[in-house]
Amino acid sequence: MIKNIMGMWLFQNVRKNLNKRYSYDDMMRLAMNCKTFEMIDTNAPAFIAPDNMIDAIRTYLENDNLSIDVVINTIYHSLAKSYADAVLEIEKISGKTIDTINIVGGGSKDKYLNQLTAHYTGKKVFAGPVEATATGNIISQLMYADKALTLEKARELVKQSFDIQEVM
Numbered sequence: 017m018i019k020n021i022m023g024m025w026l027f028q029n030v031r032k033n034l035n036k037r038y039s040y041d042d043m044m045r046l047a048m049n050c051k052t053f054e055m056i057d058t059n060a061p062a063f064i065a066p067d068n069m070i071d072a073i074r075t076y077l078e079n080d081n082l083s084i085d086v087v088i089n090t091i092y093h094s095l096a097k098s099y100a101d102a103v104l105e106i107e108k109i110s111g112k113t114i115d116t117i118n119i120v121g122g123g124s125k126d127k128y129l130n131q132l133t134a135h136y137t138g139k140k141v142f143a144g145p146v147e148a149t150a151t152g153n154i155i156s157q158l159m160y161a162d163k164a165l166t167l168e169k170a171r172e173l174v175k176q177s178f179d180i181q182e183v184m
Contacts, residue, residue, distance in 0.1 A: 024123045026058060026091045029069035034084070043088050044128045050085040053093045096132035103137050116140040119183075120148035130183040145178035 031038060038046070054077050056063075066072035073087050074080050082090070103114050117139050119130055124143040134141040145151050151174060158173075159165045165173075174180075 141183040
């Protein structure tokens with residue numbers, strides 16, 4: 017089962033609001049070195065398309081004095097918590113227990129978010145491949161051309177072909 021939820025959009029907008037003076041790795045380090053955070057509902061309408069994501073988070077939390085490291089760390093912890101909530105929702109709807117979470121695409125490079133996701137969900141987390149869309153397109157074409165290539169075999173092919181890391 018697949019479920020898309022709010023994710024890197026929050027970081028992209030914060031970075032844009034800071035005139036890109038921090039790289040994503042810089043933002044990750046700021047958060048990792050910050051011991052303070054609040055919790056937000058990352059899927060709240062206030063975060064869909066605000067003029068300024070930093071101000072939207074401060075307004076949501078009713079605290080105009082939140083430092084940028086706290087804002088960023090708040091996003092990290094809140095996203096990981098929202099992932100945990102999504103897993104619980106999927107388990108409830110499907111009646112199945114999810115053992116692993118696969119984080120793909122550019123967000124899979126964010127080690128701190130991956131670690132927090134493992135922490136909040138209590139699940140095994142695997143990160144990669146980074147180029148998930150292109151990989152999926154190639155695999156789809158291979159499966160179309162070779163009817164013997166089942167979904168299970170295709171998944172194994174991806175595991176063997178790309179650097180997929182278990183998050184510890």
